[in-house]
Amino acid sequence: xxxxxxxxxxxxxxxxxxxxxxxxxxxxxxxxxxxxxxxxxxxxxxxxxxxxxxxxxxxxxxxxxxxxxxxxxxxxxxxxxxxxxxxxxxxxxxxxxxxxxxxxxxxxxxxxxxxxxxxxxxxxxxxxxxxxxxxxxxxxxxxxxxxxxxxxxxxxxxxxxxxxxxxxxxxxxxxxxxxxxxxxxxxxxxxxxxxxxxxxxxxxxxxxxxxxxxxxxxxxxxxxxxxxxxxxxxxxxxxxxxxxxxxxxxxxxxxxxxxxxxxxxxxxxxxxxxxxxxxxxxxxxxxxxxxxxxxxxxxxxxxxxxxxxxxxxxxxxxxxxxxxxxxxxxxxxxxxxxxxxxxxx
Numbered sequence: 001x002x003x004x005x006x007x008x009x010x011x012x013x014x015x016x017x018x019x020x021x022x023x024x025x026x027x028x029x030x031x032x033x034x035x036x037x038x039x040x041x042x043x044x045x046x047x048x049x050x051x052x053x054x055x056x057x058x059x060x061x062x063x064x065x066x067x068x069x070x071x072x073x074x075x076x077x078x079x080x081x082x083x084x085x086x087x088x089x090x091x092x093x094x095x096x097x098x099x100x101x102x103x104x105x106x107x108x109x110x111x112x113x114x115x116x117x118x119x120x121x122x123x124x125x126x127x128x129x130x131x132x133x134x135x136x137x138x139x140x141x142x143x144x145x146x147x148x149x150x151x152x153x154x155x156x157x158x159x160x161x162x163x164x165x166x167x168x169x170x171x172x173x174x175x176x177x178x179x180x181x182x183x184x185x186x187x188x189x190x191x192x193x194x195x196x197x198x199x200x201x202x203x204x205x206x207x208x209x210x211x212x213x214x215x216x217x218x219x220x221x222x223x224x225x226x227x228x229x230x231x232x233x234x235x236x237x238x239x240x241x242x243x244x245x246x247x248x249x250x251x252x253x254x255x256x257x258x259x260x261x262x263x264x265x266x267x268x269x270x271x272x273x274x275x276x277x278x279x280x281x282x283x284x285x286x287x288x289x290x291x292x293x294x295x296x297x298x299x300x301x302x303x304x305x306x307x308x309x310x311x312x313x314x315x316x317x318x319x320x321x322x323x324x325x326x327x328x329x330x331x332x333x334x335x336x337x338x339x340x341x342x343x344x345x
Contacts, residue, residue, distance in 0.1 A: 049181055053127070071122055084109075085107040085131050095114065095264050106163055107202075112214055112224070144203075164207055223249060282296060290318060
């Protein structure tokens with residue numbers, strides 16, 4: 001099993017996985033065979049469940065499947081709080097000066113909604129195959145209560161995004177989730193319990209503190225997480241930094257500093273990016289015209305919206321609409337995209 005790792009400067013002091021996989025010739029041959037068989041089974045199931053490129057809403061709420069047969073250069077994305085598991089192919093995420101590499105049998109955890117940049121390595125012969133599980137904070141709260149969690153605050157300030165290797169129990173749960181999705185009755189009856197198990201495994205893992213902090217408002221991180229949820233709930237309305245800082249219980253200067261430590265951007269830039277990602281979904285996937293999308297996400301000036309859209313995504317809203325229409329005509333039926341936050345594969 002390969003190691004997930006990060007490069008360049010860390011966002012903040014945080015626990016980092018130091019597990020190192022032994023070369024195949026130094027490991028139990030039976031264990032290696034079992035891991036290879038499990039990996040092939042996971043890939044086969046994802047190929048069956050996706051059929052074509054794109055993001056696919058599964059039969060289980062909060063679980064989406066991804067398939068992509070083309071490489072994609074670095075581009076802006078925004079992920080909801082989620083557990084993102086790449087089963088084949090490779091993705092690189094870029095947040096500030098930090099780079100995250102997540103590939104086969106590695107998982108990425110986002111404890112808060114974060115805009116960052118991502119590139120994808122994939123080919124038609126070996127497409128990217130991945131699964132994401134939304135982090136449901138209500139479920140996390142229930143799990144913490146069931147655990148009677150008394151560990152107190154984490155020693156280090158958590159971070160909003162990290163990559164780490166899958167261990168055997170989590171890998172097994174992912175396989176069982178995909179097997180359940182292959183049978184409608186299993187998906188309906190067994191699926192939610194397996195999703196709960198996956199969240200439990202991550203929550204009790206070596207880097208589960210970030211999810212705990214996001215829920216319990218521990219450290220400054222937890223207060224910023226609360227502010228991010230407020231932004232995503234009310235991004236269409238009027239938001240100002242003074243109000244957000246007051247709601248987080250911080251002075252303006254402290255709020256700015258810790259907001260940037262978590263998101264690598266300023267509060268108002270984050271609000272703008274959130275609006276633009278939601279507008280892109282309205283244009284590309286819902287077929288909304290540019291003017292209506294701009295108004296829907298809180299812009300009063302269509303020209304300002306177009307300028308900022310092109311600055312972030314590298315193309316105008318009209319170009320994005322034409323690209324989406326061309327893609328939709330080339331691949332029918334249309335891939336369903338269901339997102340609570342603006343997300344991208």
